[in-house]
Amino acid sequence: MSDPKDYDNIASADDVLKLAAQRTGLSEADSDSWREGLQLIVDEVNSSPAFTPFGRERILTDATDALARRLRVHAYIQEHPEVLDAPVERPLIVLGMPRTGTTVISYLLDQDPARRSLLHWQCVHPIPPATTETLRTDPRCLALLDEQRNILDMVTQAKVALPHWEDADGPTEDMFIHNQDFKGLSWDSFLSTSRYAEWLFHETDMTTTYEYQKRYLQVLQSTAPGAWSLKMPSHSVHIDALLKVFPDARLIWAHRDPYKATGSLCNLWKLPKGMVLHPDAIDPNALGRNAMAQMRYHVERPLRARDRIGDDRFFHMYYHEMMRDPMDVMRRIYEWADEPLTAETEARMRNWLADHPQDRFALNAYTLDEYGLTVEKLEPVFAEYLDTFDIEFEGTP
Numbered sequence: 319m320s321d322p323k324d325y326d327n328i329a330s331a332d333d334v335l336k337l338a339a340q341r342t343g344l345s346e347a348d349s350d351s352w353r354e355g356l357q358l359i360v361d362e363v364n365s366s367p368a369f370t371p372f373g374r375e376r377i378l379t380d381a382t383d384a385l386a387r388r389l390r391v392h393a394y395i396q397e398h399p400e401v402l403d404a405p406v407e408r409p410l411i412v413l414g415m416p417r418t419g420t421t422v423i424s425y426l427l428d429q430d431p432a433r434r435s436l437l438h439w440q441c442v443h444p445i446p447p448a449t450t451e452t453l454r455t456d457p458r459c460l461a462l463l464d465e466q467r468n469i470l471d472m473v474t475q476a477k478v479a480l481p482h483w484e485d486a487d488g489p490t491e492d493m494f495i496h497n498q499d500f501k502g503l504s505w506d507s508f509l510s511t512s513r514y515a516e517w518l519f520h521e522t523d524m525t526t527t528y529e530y531q532k533r534y535l536q537v538l539q540s541t542a543p544g545a546w547s548l549k550m551p552s553h554s555v556h557i558d559a560l561l562k563v564f565p566d567a568r569l570i571w572a573h574r575d576p577y578k579a580t581g582s583l584c585n586l587w588k589l590p591k592g593m594v595l596h597p598d599a600i601d602p603n604a605l606g607r608n609a610m611a612q613m614r615y616h617v618e619r620p621l622r623a624r625d626r627i628g629d630d631r632f633f634h635m636y637y638h639e640m641m642r643d644p645m646d647v648m649r650r651i652y653e654w655a656d657e658p659l660t661a662e663t664e665a666r667m668r669n670w671l672a673d674h675p676q677d678r679f680a681l682n683a684y685t686l687d688e689y690g691l692t693v694e695k696l697e698p699v700f701a702e703y704l705d706t707f708d709i710e711f712e713g714t715p
Contacts, residue, residue, distance in 0.1 A: 581691070
């Protein structure tokens with residue numbers, strides 16, 4: 319358990335590095351690419367009155383833990399440089415707007431024994447990397463699963479709506495590697511202003527982040543090989559940097575009613591912000607403005623990338639088709655990827671769907687007007703996107 323006093327005098331990225339070094343016994347990072355983003359986060363939690371004392375401590379704890387993971391990954395590579403010799407070949411990468419069904423598709427791909435997913439627990443405890451045989455039986459994984467069971471028991475009893483959930487032994491988003499380069503929207507979800515998000519979208523080079531992700535995957539695959547299935551909606555904002563590092567990546571673009579997805583994104587942010595900010599510091603209209611800006615990038619940037627690289631680089635996965643007949647969508651993905659979908663894998667996918675209905679937890683309820691948004695206000699943001707793709711609307715959001 320961290321001592322809150324550890325964070326009293328944290329004023330710079332170097333202070334976080336010193337704390338991470340104390341906890342790991344390691345002090346060497348592979349580069350300084352993480353420094354600018356971390357400094358922005360430290361500056362915000364130190365200068366904004368929006369954070370509760372617990373909230374400030376929580377964010378600085380998370381930052382220290384993320385940097386500690388990076389130190390451990392670098393140390394492992396220094397001891398085992400041969401892991402960087404093995405390429406990351408032809409990964410399937412799911413991207414799109416947030417809240418478009420990317421979690422479901424990543425879990426279905428994870429049912430294929432021939433494929434390899436980035437597992438949630440391995441973004442918490444990457445070193446030493448698990449073997450193929452211990453990917454879901456490693457004591458670190460089992461301990462995290464036990465913690466999660468306690469959380470889910472409380473959530474179920476309270477009938478609390480969970481906008482997002484990931485099992486410790488299931489797939490997670492690449493964002494939780496990116497946050498170790500401090501260039502990931504997971505940090506924005508806890509912050510009180512849009513300054514960090516604006517920096518991420520406009521001022522930073524994501525190439526270093528994808529280079530770090532590649533090294534991270536090379537470490538994990540060195541003891542548990544397989545063809546990677548990866549996902550993160552905001553890959554769609556950084557396609558050029560992604561393809562610079564993973565040039566043979568195959569891109570699955572998830573599509574959904576953008577009005578519904580925007581409301582769902584605002585609803586998702588309520589939980590992390592509610593954990594770290596004073597209640598009166600959470601402005602629903604500000605959430606709406608930030609969501610509108612981020613959604614604009616999530617549709618405009620992949621459209622421009624599509625103009626440059628061609629539509630044949632993408633498989634277009636529509637949310638309404640996934641909800642109606644997910645197995646048909648999976649068959650078409652495998653056909654497009656020119657990979658075999660075996661009867662065993664298809665049966666495993668069907669079993670997962672049966673065990674994970676969409677209303678597994680209490681249903682989420684939200685509307686655009688809660689966040690100062692309307693369809694009319696959002697129409698210019700999504701006009702080209704809706705003209706380009708055959709999106710099925712889900713009713714008034």
